[in-house]
Amino acid sequence: MCGLAAFFEPGRRFEDALLAGVDRELLHRGPDSAGHAAEPGWALVFRRLAIMDPGSASDQPMTDESGRCTLIFNGEVYNFRKLRAQLETEGVRFRTDGDTETILRGYLQWGEGILDRLEGMYAFVLIDRKRNAALAARDPFGIKPLYLAQRGNRIGIASEMRPLYRLAEPQPDEAALAELLTFTWAAGSLSNLRGIERVPGGTLLAIPLQGGPIARRRFCDVLDTLKPDDAISPAEAERIAEQAVETSVRDHLMSDVGYTLQLSGGIDSSLVAAMASQAAGRRIASYAVSLGDHPFDEGEYRKMVVDRYGLDHHEIHIGGREFADALPRAVRHMEGPVPHGGCVTLMLLCDRMRDGSKVALTGEGADEMFGGYLRYGVWKNLARQDLLARFLPSRLLPPVWPFLSVKRLDGRDSAVYSAVYHDFHAMHAMFPGLVPAPGLREATSRRFKDFRDRLFAIDQVSYLESLLVRQDKMSMAASVEARVPYVHLPLAKAVNRLPRDIRAPGGETKPLLKRIAEKFLDNRLTYRRKIGLWLPYDDWLAEPKGLGRYLDLLTDTDGRLRAYADPLALNNAVARFRAGERKGIPSMWMLVNVEMWLRSLSERGAAGKADAPALKAVARA
Secondary structure (H helix, E strand, O other): OEEEEEEEOOOOOOOHHHHHHHHHHOHHHOEOEEEEEEEOOEEEEEEEOOOOOOOHHHOOOEEOOOOOEEEEEEEEEOOHHHHHHHHHHOOOOOOOOOOHHHHHHHHHHHHHHHHHOOOEEEEEEEEEOOOOEEEEEEOOOOOOOOEEEEEOOEEEEEOOOHHHHHOOOOOEOHHHHHHHHHHOOOOOOEOOEOOEEEOOOOEEEEEEOOOOOOEEEEOOOHHHHOOOOOOOOHHHHHHHHHHHHHHHHHHOOOOOOOOEEEOOOOHHHHHHHHHHHHHHOOOOEEEEEEOOOOOOOOHHHHHHHHHHHOOEEEEEEOOHHHHHHHHHHHHHHHOOOOOOOHHHHHHHHHHHHOOOOOEEEOOOOHHHHHOOOHHHHOHHHHHHHHHHHHHOOHHHOOOOOOOHHHHHHOOOOHHHHOOOOOOHHHHHHHOOOOOOOOOHHHHHHHOOOOHHHHHHHHHHHHHHHHHHHHHHHHHHOOOOEEEOOOOOHHHHHHHOOOOHHHHOOOOOOOHHHHHHHOOOOOHHHHOOOOOOOOOOHHHHHOOOOOHHHHHHHHHOOOOOHHHHOOHHHHHHHHHHHHOOOOOOOOOHHHHHHHHHHHHHOOOOOHHHHHOHHHHHHHHHO
16 A cells, blocks of 8 residues: 655646656555655655555556556555466466556556456556656445546646645535535545546546547446346355455455554454454464443454454553543545545554554455444334425425434435434534535435445445445554455446345344354354444533533534534534533534534645645646
8 A cells, every 4th residue: 555646738848846746645655664755747755554565666656668658556466476477378478476567467468457357456657758648547335545636738646635726725525524514424426625626436547648638438347246136045155255354354354564454343344353363373462442442442352353363462451531632643644534434543543553564454445345333123014204305395294203314314315324323414514505515425325226225335335435434544544554354346247136034134233244143252252242443422522521522623613514503603513512501403524524524624834834835836737
């Protein structure tokens, strides 16, 4: 995993000061080596976190011996050895032992067809001098981030948004802000900022080096795999799923510098730990966040896994003050509000993990693939509510059970809003100009008729990406590569074709994965109630010296959110929260989170100030 940036402007020679400034901004993503390449019309900046073939031979930018193509690549291609063998049978010779050269040689041999063969997480930019074009691509699920900004004939692409501030001053996008306040994540191409786009997963961009419009092609849509086959029996479904998970875990062990495990104590990360331990045949280090004696802590279940598989286990304790101290840093690296408070704990955990390894396997993505959220257990009720909400005016329904959920929806898509657990009506009342318009979630829901398909589809293209980006940015804040074995295209192709009544029958969550886990884990862990990484936000916000210190940001006269709300109403909501009220007011945690991000946009670090001459040069060009 690494950091990259590319800039394009016909005929321009990009200044060394600009490239050096970008290099500094990406340093945390790749402290092992740096590389730049520039010719009239384009420039590439790369920071490397060396994992495969870690010697200097695989440093980037990488150019083939003919001089036709130059590549910068962030991520891992888990089937690169298979692709390399295929290329060698076609007469291709290799100079290195890593996956970067496989992409480069594969493109020279197969052209854009290389994208149909890659299995892994990646974002790359490739200069093709023969075509006089640059190509940029992002993996199908969007595990690796990629952003795009364009201002006139100037174009920038980067792993993070900060390098692109040279083309687009950081101003909040109100369409994104509306989604952030409701869903905690702005989906699709919304990056949170005006003038910067998050490139959708599975997208290829072709940029003419002599100028002209960017050509776009969707080379992979993961939802094309969502085609349940009712002819598959329960036994066959279990065999298919188990084999897919085991194969993916084994593929994700690919590393020349070792690896560690993130272990929460939940079924997802515990199953990865079990399968990884069996595949490795040796003792593996694991790391966890402890909440001490708080009821949300899962230490009892982590111990079951540690003892059974002999893990070399380490824990860090995080309380309200540690969380509060680290939140500004997490927001800065997330380049937006943290979509889940677990971002903060994940970042602090990776700080500790970096002492042992720069690669970590995680359990992220199992809920989206196997139906792990409450909505999958109660989907029948949700489907009925969805039907009623579409045809019965909510104003005519009494405010009593069983109509409360229908009134809450008020005509909205139940498959979309079943993932919203806070009082979004109170949020919309506070910020009437920031009510989200139908977007990617609703468009995705309309693609499918079956309610369960709608749930899986929305989760796999919207909520899942928030988890993937948080894994990337929080781990990279500590120069650690996070891997997600449950989010692998071969696994999705296998699991998304399983019958709905086997994967999400209703009444329980992740039944198929739990049956697989029975072979590897204690049933007390497998069949307990899901906790997830819930954190006691309200308790911590009640501590004036902890997270509560940030409540004053909402009532300060220069508060950024006050521009979108009635200031007196916002002051009153904060006062009611401090007095112990919780009902009928917006989530204070979400408001503090968003306020901190909005404030961070006006903050410039030393690197940004040092880069000012280069910024002016870009603006004049």
